[in-house]
Amino acid sequence: MSDDQDVRWLDPAEQHAWRAYIVASLRLRQRLHRELTESHGISLADYEVLVCLNLAPDRCTRMTELAAQLGSTKSRLSHQIGKLEIAGLVTRRPDPEDKRGVLTELTDAGQRVLDEAAPTHVRGAREHLIDLLTPAEQTAVATAFTRVLEHLDDVEGRRDTLT
Template identity: 50%
Template sequence: MAEQEPRWLDPAEWHAWRNYIAGQALLAGRLNRELSDRHGLSLADYEILVRLSEQQDHRMRMSLLADEVVASKSRLSHQVSRLEADGLVRRELCPSDGRGVFAVLTDHGFEVLQRAAPDHLEGVRAHFVDLLDDTERKVIGDVFERVQTKLRADS
């Protein structure tokens, strides 16, 4: 059986792909640096604090949190350990399931998040949101919703 030729990217596809790769790396790097310099948080740490803060009781199962922040359970466990050492998060066993573990945002963690959020949002606006018009924001949101849906279904 003959091997099929790859579907090479045309110039427009290549342009979109290459600029996405470089742009997202530069954006994540800049936002990470700003959070680290101003608040001693990584972008990944900030995202964990945000996800926990969005829960009514500021707690979430570690397995669900890993899915939400798109991290392996092992990687999330290491991040939560660092956040625990800084007093930003604590772990609690699930009372109804002896194997389940919750990550819980501490009061101190919530205060740190509240201080960091305005600076982070200023960076998100300056480096991304304000560079787009309404149509572009909708297109990007819709496209990456489709990408997430497909990749999560493939897992």
């Protein structure tokens, strides 16, 4: 355990930036989740899975890669994918190139749910974040959080998680 003398405590401006980020990001995710569940019966977490699969070649990816993209544990993602599979939105099958791996694929029904929910999500993203920022602020946010993701990828030994 580290000694308190080794800690670089946050000054008031840094503390304000940190707290604003923490509270706003949590509330933003809660708001986007509520809009998706009320309008389409799908959680924000499930929507994000469908988006990742939609962006993957052939709408299919390995579970380990999907977990990395979503910042999820394999166990938590497996449970979530199980629920999506029961709903008919995704399917799982063994990876023919690596029998230990599992592929998850977006079904046509999953694509329809994604297509129906996407406008709601984009409206929410615009209303609650993007349109509140100037183009320069949008660039600054993208630059800052790309740097954070790259740092986290480095310390966690992961590849690029933005794709």
